[in-house]
Amino acid sequence: MSVTPPQRVWWKEKVPREERLWFSIALAWAIVMFIMMPLWHIYGSQNPSTETYKVEPEEYVTLTQQFIERYKVGEENGVPVVEPPPGSDVYLLGKQFSWEPVIKLKKGETYRLHLSSADVLHGFSVYPMNINFMVIPGYDYVLTITPTEAGEYRVVCNEYCGPGHQLMVGKIIVE
Amino acid sequence: MGDDFRTCPVTGFKVHLPAEKLIKVNAVTAVVALLVGAIMALLVVLTRWETVHLLRPIDFYKFVTLHGWNMLGFWIIFFEVAVLYFAGAIMLNTRLASPKLGWVAYALMLIGALGTNITVLMNPTKNAIMFTSYVPLKATPGYYLSVILFAVGALLAVFNFLATLYIAKKEKTYRGSLPLVVFGALAAAIIAVSTLLFGAAALVPTLFWSMDIAPTWDALTYRIVFWAFGHPSQQINVAAMVAIWYLLAYLTVGGTTISEKFSRLAFVFYILFINIASAHHLLVDPGVSTAWKIWNTSYAMYLAVLASMMHAFAVPAAIEVAQRKKGFNRGLFEWLWKAPWKNPSFSALILSIIVFGFLGGISGVIQGTEQLNIRFHNTLAIPGHFHGTVAGGTTLAFMGITYYVLPLIFRRELVGKSLAVYQPWLFGIGIALVSIGMQGAGLYGVPRRHADITSFGGSGFAFEYDPTAYLWLAVMGIGGILAFAGAVLFVLIAVATLIKGRRL
Structure with a gap:
């Protein structure tokens, strides 16, 4: 009985055949998944980036400002719009409660997209792709990206970042 | 004495x-x-x-x-x-x-x-x-x-x-040896000790920092320490819930595990593996190495999941064996049809197992995969997962055992027995819809913890999600109302029993 001490010495008893079979199937599946995990990482091409650098938030803000001054082509809703050349380093800054700048990219070209925060944690979520990464102050997270479809994309903050969290939407334009 | x-x-x-x-x-x-x-x-x-x-x-x-x-x-x-x-x-x-x-x-x-x-x-x-x-x-x-x-x-x-x-x-x-249910409770207690210590490690320095007597700490380090508390704290619930499953199988149909060794080993697996599995919260974080992510999310998580798979076999097996001993042997499933479905504790047990395993467990394994996590992290699918495990699984199991706690511990006869029969279904189906609706909306990128995905508080960059996402949110909303009704009915029955129930 589950509520009384076992009758026999439990670690010496034999597990019934049905449970051994079930265990074997479940274990085999666990091992398949265990092997798939590194294999998928090595042979697949959809891994989260691991390229990270330490950066002071103030330093990252300065880097973003320099980047904006260099490639600014306009403004939308008070947020600068930049058009960096293909292959360049692109800086996106998350801060309470906006993403800066709006970024214009060229379809089929590759960019190094830097993500970091000026203050607290933010979440980088691209709609409609549904791609999600953490944005953490003190860390410069680099994603190497090649946009394959033209269109307007939205960047939604999906980590709670303060009472104005819902305001935090940005934009990436691919032409 | x-x-x-x-x-x-x-x-x-x-x-x-x-x-x-x-x-x-x-x-x-x-x-x-x-x-x-x-x-x-x-x-x-x-x-x-x-x-x-x-x-x-x-x-x-x-x-x-x-x-x-x-x-x-x-x-x-x-x-x-x-x-x-x-x-x-x-x-x-x-x-x-x-x-x-x-x-x-x-x-x-x-x-x-x-x-x-x-x-x-x-x-x-x-x-x-x-x-x-x-x-x-x-x-x-x-x-x-x-x-x-x-x-x-x-x-x-x-x-x-x-x-x-x-x-x-x-x-x-x-x-x-300890009875199986106590063994399970001990597993929960051991996980609780390590978990709560990590909780202290995360929050005590934060307290001092908020009082301006300690320096701020690295946001990523906090996340690592916090999740050694945050997810394992839910594994206390898993172990406690499974212990309650065994207790309910005994109380409702007199069932007991067909192998003490099998069930106990599964509890030991929880203790050994479940705590380090929480790295899946950091799969799309900067600064954490791939090897660390893969090791923790594959090795540790799958062995913990294996333990749940073992209980998922052992608990229904306990019920089936007990029912067959009573003579319900016709066909493959007579033991199930002739089970005490009128007993709310029994339906709570079955629904708890199903919602926990199929909605909570499976979604958890999927979301905890390194690559797939890119599509789930911080979307509404994440609360979709844990409403399956914690609300559908743990809460339902605890509701089920309450129907025994009231007569046995409080020594009051249950008030509203005929309503209690439907209570687990109301809550269980409601919370299942919540979980499914959230997971559906999450697939379209709808963020969790977000107050306004229609006008974004008036942001100039506001946009609308795919219309299907709003349909999933409606599924979640309707489920939420049902689950709320189920929870309130549960509280009403419990309170009415405490106040008006005949003393036993």
């Missing part, structure tokens, strides 16, 4: 009266927390259901923070403390090690729970920082202090349980 005990006429257990009193008080407090959490849940779900969109953002953040704490924290842990005292003192026919410590623990937990609610309600702009309380968002010291007091109280209660096991062993109140 002697005077402090009574003998239960149904189970034959020797009931330590001071322990019984503590069980009652912790269980009642848990149900109050459940009611408060459920009211907040209704407000939150009616805000996320965009057609209704009830609350202003600041109120939404306030109530989503407190919904998290009242449900994940206070309802479940107060109830678990009651379970631990029951498993320790009563199931082993012994006395609770220290009723005094039990009351101190209770007082600390109560102050912590009240403090958390008050600090967030009074000052949501600063203190509504969600269950995760990520630095460098800074709340007032009162908030962190409340949470820490609650955790310290819970830790003392766990120690009280462990000391009770020691007394039972020393005074030989049972022979041989």
Whole structure:
């Protein structure tokens, strides 16, 4: 009985055949998944980036400002719009409660997209792709990206970042 | 001894009266927390259901923070403390090690729970920082202090349980090994000790930082330490829930595991593997190596999942064997059709197993994959997963055992038995729809913890999600109303029983 001490010495008893079979199937599946995990990482091409650098938030803000001054082509809703050349380093800054700048990219070209925060944690979520990464102050997270479809994309903050969290939407334009 | 005990006429257990009193008080407090959490849940779900969109953002953040704490924290842990005292003192026919410590623990937990609610309600702009309380968002010291007091109280209660096991062993109140249910409770207690210590490691420095006497700490390091508390704290619930599954299988149909070794090994697997599996929260974080992510999320997680797979076989097997012994042998499934479905504890048990495994468990394994996590992280699919596990699984199991706690511990005859038959279905189906709706909306990228995905608070970059996402949110909303009704019905039955139930 589950509520009384076992009758026999439990670690010496034999597990019934049905449970051994079930265990074997479940274990085999666990091992398949265990092997798939590194294999998928090595042979697949959809891994989260691991390229990270330490950066002071103030330093990252300065880097973003320099980047904006260099490639600014306009403004939308008070947020600068930049058009960096293909292959360049692109800086996106998350801060309470906006993403800066709006970024214009060229379809089929590759960019190094830097993500970091000026203050607290933010979440980088691209709609409609549904791609999600953490944005953490003190860390410069680099994603190497090649946009394959033209269109307007939205960047939604999906980590709670303060009472104005819902305001935090940005934009990436691919032409 | 002697005077402090009574003998239960149904189970034959020797009931330590001071322990019984503590069980009652912790269980009642848990149900109050459940009611408060459920009211907040209704407000939150009616805000996320965009057609209704009830609350202003600041109120939404306030109530989503407190919904998290009242449900994940206070309802479940107060109830678990009651379970631990029951498993320790009563199931082993012994006395609770220290009723005094039990009351101190209770007082600390109560102050912590009240403090958390008050600090967030009074000052949501600063203190509504969600269950995760990520630095460098800074709340007032009162908030962190409340949470820490609650955790310290819970830790003392766990120690009280462990000391009770020691007394039972020393005074030989049972022979041989611990009963399976107590073994499961012990697994939960061991996980709780390590988990709560990590919780202290995350929140104590944060408290000092909020008082400006300690330096700020690295936001990523906090996340790593926090998740050694955050996810494993839910594994306490898993272990406690499975222990309750075995207890319910025994109480409802007289079933017991067909192999003590099999079931106990599965509990040992929980202790060994489940804690380090929490790296899946950091799969799309910068600064964490791939090898570390893969090791923790594949090796550790799959072995913990294996343990759940073992229980998922053993508990239904216990029911089937018991039913077949009663002669329900026609066809493959007579044992199931002829099960005591009119007993709300039985339907709660079955629904708990199904919702936990199929909605919570499977979604968890999928979301915890390195690559797939890119599509799930911080979307509504994540709460979709844990509403399957914690609300559908743990909460339903605890509701199911309550229908036995009322007559056996509170010694009151259940009021509203005919309504109680439907209660687990109402709650179970409701919460299943919540889980499915959230997971569906999450696939379209709908963020969690977000107050306004229609106008984005008036942002110039506002946009609309795929219309299908709003349909999923409606599924979640309707499920939320059903689940709320189920939870309220549960509370009403429990309260009516305590007040009006015939004394047994």
